Amino acid sequence: MKFFKMMGTAIGLALIPTIASAATPKFDSGDTAWMLTSSALVLMMTVPGLALFYGGMVRKKNVLATLAQSFGATCIVTVLWMLIGYSLAFTTNTNSAANQFIGGFDQFLLGKMGVNAVNPLAATIPESVYMFFQMTFAIITPALIAGSLADRMKFSAFMWFMSLWLLLVYCPIAHWVWGGGWLGAMGALDFAGGTVVHLNAGTAALVTCLMLGKRIGLGSESMAPHNLVLSVIGASLLWVGWFGFNAGSAVTAGAMAGMAAAATQIATAAAAIAWTAAEWIIAKKPSVLGMVSGAVAGLVAITPASGYVDPAGALLIGLAAGSVCYISAVWVKRLIGYDDALDAWGVHGVGGALGAILTGVFASNAINPGAKGWLHDGNFHQMLLQFYDVAATFVYCAIVTFLILKVLDLTVGLRVSRDVEIEGLDFNLHGETVHG
Numbered sequence: 001m002k003f004f005k006m007m008g009t010a011i012g013l014a015l016i017p018t019i020a021s022a023a024t025p026k027f028d029s030g031d032t033a034w035m036l037t038s039s040a041l042v043l044m045m046t047v048p049g050l051a052l053f054y055g056g057m058v059r060k061k062n063v064l065a066t067l068a069q070s071f072g073a074t075c076i077v078t079v080l081w082m083l084i085g086y087s088l089a090f091t092t093n094t095n096s097a098a099n100q101f102i103g104g105f106d107q108f109l110l111g112k113m114g115v116n117a118v119n120p121l122a123a124t125i126p127e128s129v130y131m132f133f134q135m136t137f138a139i140i141t142p143a144l145i146a147g148s149l150a151d152r153m154k155f156s157a158f159m160w161f162m163s164l165w166l167l168l169v170y171c172p173i174a175h176w177v178w179g180g181g182w183l184g185a186m187g188a189l190d191f192a193g194g195t196v197v198h199l200n201a202g203t204a205a206l207v208t209c210l211m212l213g214k215r216i217g218l219g220s221e222s223m224a225p226h227n228l229v230l231s232v233i234g235a236s237l238l239w240v241g242w243f244g245f246n247a248g249s250a251v252t253a254g255a256m257a258g259m260a261a262a263a264t265q266i267a268t269a270a271a272a273i274a275w276t277a278a279e280w281i282i283a284k285k286p287s288v289l290g291m292v293s294g295a296v297a298g299l300v301a302i303t304p305a306s307g308y309v310d311p312a313g314a315l316l317i318g319l320a321a322g323s324v325c326y327i328s329a330v331w332v333k334r335l336i337g338y339d340d341a342l343d344a345w346g347v348h349g350v351g352g353a354l355g356a357i358l359t360g361v362f363a364s365n366a367i368n369p370g371a372k373g374w375l376h377d378g379n380f381h382q383m384l385l386q387f388y389d390v391a392a393t394f395v396y397c398a399i400v401t402f403l404i405l406k407v408l409d410l411t412v413g414l415r416v417s418r419d420v421e422i423e424g425l426d427f428n429l430h431g432e433t434v435h436g
Contacts, residue, residue, distance in 0.1 A: 024116050025116055025118050025123075025126075027124060027125055027126055028124040028125065028252075028253075030253040031124040031125050031251070031252050031253050032124075032125045032126065032129055033253070034248070034252070034253035034257065035122075035125050035129050035130070035133055035248060035251065036129060036132075037244065037248075038133060038243075038244035038245075038247065038248025039129070039132045039133045039135075039136050039244065039248070040244070041240070041241045041242075041243060041244025041245070041248070042133070042136035042137065042140065042241055042244045042245050042248065043074075043136045043139065043241075044237060044240075044241045044244075045136075045140050045237065045238050045241035045242065045244075045245065046070055046073070046074050046136075046139050046140045046143050047070055047071055047074050048234065048237060049234050049235075049237035049238040049241055050070050050140065050143055050144065050146075050234065050238065051066070051067045051070035051071060051234065052067075052230045052231065052233050052234030052237065053230075053231050053234030053235050053237075053238060053292075053296075054066050054069075054070065054146060054147055054150065054231075054234070054342055055067045055070075055227075055230055055231075055234070056225055056226070056227045056228055056229065056230030056231030056232075056233075056234060057150075057225040057228075057231050057289070057342050058150050058151060058225070058226065058341070058342070059151070059223065059224075059225075059226050059424075060226040060227075060434060061423070061424025061425070061426055061427075061433075062150065062151050062424055062425045062426060063226060063227075063426065063434055064425075064426040064430055064432055064433070064434060065155065065424075065425035065426050065429055065430060066146065066150055068155065068429075068430060069143070069146040069155075069158055070143050070146065072155070072158070072159055072162070073139060073142055073143040073146070073162045074139050074143070076159055076162050076163055077135075077138050077139045077142060077143075077162060077163075077166055078135060078139065080163055080166055080167065081131075081134075081135045081138050081139075081166075082109070082110055082135075083108070083109060084105070084108055084109075084167070085135075085138055085166055085167060085170075085171050086107055086110065086131050086134065086135065086138075087103055087104060087105055087106060087107035087108055087110075088102055088103045088104075088105075088167065088171040088172070088175065089103055089134070089138075089170075089171040089172075089174040089175045089178075089179050090103060090107075090119060090121065090130075090131075090134060090174070090175070090178070090179045091103040091104045091105075091106045091107050091179075092104055092106070092180060099180060099181070100176075100181055100182040100185070101172060101175070101176065101181060101182065102171070102172050102175055102181075103171075103175050103179055103180075107131075110131065113127055113128055113131065115128075119131075121178070121179075121251075122251045124251075124252060125251065130251070133248060133251075134174075136244075137174075137193060137196075137197060137245075138166060138170060138171075138174070140197070141166075141170050141193075141196070141197045141200060141201050142161075142162045142165050142166055142170065142201065142204075143162075144197075144198070144201035144202070144205070144344055144348055145161075145165070145201050145204045145205045145208060145344060146158070146342075146344075147205060147340070147341065147342035147343065147344035147348075148205035148206065148208050148209040148340045148341060148342065148344040148345060149205075149208050149209060149212055149341070150341035150342055151215050151341060151421065151425065152212055152213075152215055152216075152415050152416060152421055152425075153208075153212060153414060153415060153416070154412065154413060154414065154415065154416055154429070155425075155429050155430070156412050157408050157409075157412050157413060157414045157415075160408055160412060161208075161404060161405065161408060164404045164408075165204060165401065165404055168400050168404065169200065169204065169396070169397050169400050169401060169404075170196075170200065172396070173195070173196055173200055173393055173396065173397065174196050176392070177190050177195065177196050177389070178190070178196065183388070183389055183392060186385060186388065187382070187385050188385050188386060188388065188389035189304065189305075189308055189356075189359050189360070189363055189371055189382070189385070189386065189389075190304045190356065190359075190389065191246070191249055191260065191303070191304055191305065191306050191307035191308055191359075192245055192246045192248075192249035192260075192303045192304065192306055192307070193245070193249075193303050193304065193352075194300070194301070194303045194304025194305070194352045194353075194355040194356040194359065195304065195352060195353075195356050195389050195390060195393040196393075197303065197352070198300045198303060198348040198349070198351060198352025198355075199348070199349055199352035199353050199356065199390060199393050199394060199397075200352075200393055200397050201344065201348050201349075201352075202344055202345045202347070202348035202349020202350065202351075202352055202353075203345070203349055203393070203394050203397040203398050203401070204397055204398075204401040205340060205344035205345045205348065205349065206338070206340065206344075206345040206349060206398075207397075207398050207401045207402050207405065208401065208405060209338055209339055209340045209341070209344075209345070210338055211402070211405050211406075211409070211414070212339075212414060212415055213339070213415070214338075214339040215339055215341065215421070216418060216421050216422060217422075218339055223341075225289065228288055228289055231289065231292060232288060232292055235292035235293075235295060235296060236292075238296060238299065239268060239295060239299065242264055242268070242299045242303075243261050243264060245303065246260045246261065246263075246264045246302065246303060246306040246307070247260040247261040247264065247306075249306070249307060250307055256307050256368065259306075259307065259310075259367060260306040260307045262311060262314070263302055263305070263306045263307075263309055263310075263311065263313070263314035264299065264302050264306050264314075266311055266314040266315050266318060267298045267299070267301065267302035267306075267314040267315065267317050267318030267321070268295050268298040268299050268302070268318065269295075269298070269318065270298060270314075270315050270317075270318025270319045270322065271294045271295060271297045271298025271299075271301065271318040271319070271321040271322035271325075272291050272292070272294040272295040272298060272322065273294070273319075273322065274294060274318065274319045274320075274321070274322025274323045274326070275290055275291065275293060275294025275297060275322040275323070275325065275326045276290055276291050276294055276322075277322075278322070278323055278326045278327075279326060279330075290326070293325075293326075293329065293343065293347060294322040294325070294326065296347055297321045297322055297325035297326075297329075297347050297351045298317075298318040298321050298322060300321065300325075300347060300348055300351035300352055300355060301317050301318065301320070301321030301325075301351045301352070301354050301355035301358070302314055302317055302318065302321075302355060303352070303355060304352070304355045304356045304359045305317055305355055305358060305359040305362060305363065307367075307368055307371075308359055308362070308363040308364065308367060308368045308371040308373070309359070309362040309363060309364060309367060309373075310362075310364055310366070310367055313358075313361075313362030313363075313364070313375075316358075316362065317354075317355060317358050317362065320354060320358065321351050321354055321355065324350060324351075324354055325346060325347050325350055325351050325354075328345075328346040328347075328350040329343040329346025329347055329350075330346075332346070333346055353390045353394070356386050356389055356390050357383070357386050357387065357390060359373070359386055360373055360374060360382040360383040360384075360385065360386035360387075361373055361374050361375050361383065362375055362376070363376070363377075363382060364376040364377065365377050416428070416429070
């Protein structure tokens with residue numbers, strides 16, 4: 001009897017590694033490597049990409065303040081995403097009714113994220129990698145809003161705004177579309193953030209510039225970019241980083257990522273050509289700023305569609321984005337008279353909405369099973385779902401953004417003083433200038 005007990009104990013001990021091994025998820029090393037790379041590419045889009053793109057377009061006296069906004073947003077959003085943002089956007093709320101609108105608190109402080117933790121939304125990679133990838137999206141989205149408030153917002157107000165907007169606007173809408181919420185369940189298609197990122201940020205940008213008012217001297221003094229070389233470098237980094245943004249949203253290193261990358265490249269080039277052609281015809285000269293702005297418009301518009309459309313669809317989306325965003329950013333803004341300093345609404349808001357709607361037109365079941373659009377699959381209902389997605393994002397974002405800004409205006413104040421704005425934000429807010 002003693003012999004059999006010893007044998008049983010030995011067999012049990014021998015089985016422990018096997019049982020533990022069976023309980024350990026088998027992650028795909030290729031997917032994991034690609035998602036780590038994609039995360040780094042998307043992070044590069046904010047710093048240095050967006051920082052340089054926006055920094056080159058402002059006047060010299062405000063360039064450091066503009067760079068500080070992108071860098072500051074990166075820091076504060078990283079910490080908040082770790083504390084509670086990821087949990088609100090991408091975990092399940094135990095109250096099933098509330099889960100349609102917001103996630104839960106399971107990953108507060110990422111307390112349950114062990115080395116082998118898995119999020120069901122990305123089963124082939126560690127949850128830490130998925131959390132990091134989504135963090136980079138959460139970073140660039142509020143940072144995009146900075147384009148509308150350039151030259152005139154307090155840095156303290158900006159940092160409070162980034163914090164509150166992330167938790168009260170970005171996290172709920174990300175959950176609605178990607179985290180198990182009502183828009184995703186309804187069938188709205190947003191592969192990489194046409195509404196969650198771009199329309200969301202663009203709408204907030206529009207509300208912000210309207211509440212701040214126009215820059216002092218607008219229309220009577222030059223507001224020309226101080227260094228377009230920086231903007232071209234920034235736009236180029238955005239273009240390269242966007243492959244992590246769109247192709248990375250496949251969350252695998254497979255065929256869907258490849259098609260998303262191809263669609264991204266085609267649409268971006270087409271939009272740059274369309275914007276340049278429109279400007280050449282109307283303004284008689286093709287500007288470098290127009291060329292890079294057109295490229296960014298194409299990147300924005302293909303974002304929701306990149307994993308759902310074929311190359312021909314990507315081409316048409318790009319051509320539409322370059323033309324429509326040029327009209328919005330140049331002519332509509334001039335006609336209405338609002339001061340969206342760096343065209344965050346005209347490019348990201350309009351481009352994101354356009355891309356989301358055109359996703360319903362060009363999505364193809366042959367490219368992504370289950371994504372049935374109007375043109376290829378005769379599914380006009382998908383168009384209606386895309387309109388619902390756009391409308392819900394715009395209305396919710398506009399209302400909550402207004403309320404956040406109103407509270408901040410009544411407490412810390414939104415806008416710098418007239419003297420600070422005239423002298424420049426770099427020295428007055430940060431005690432530095434580009435000359436040292």
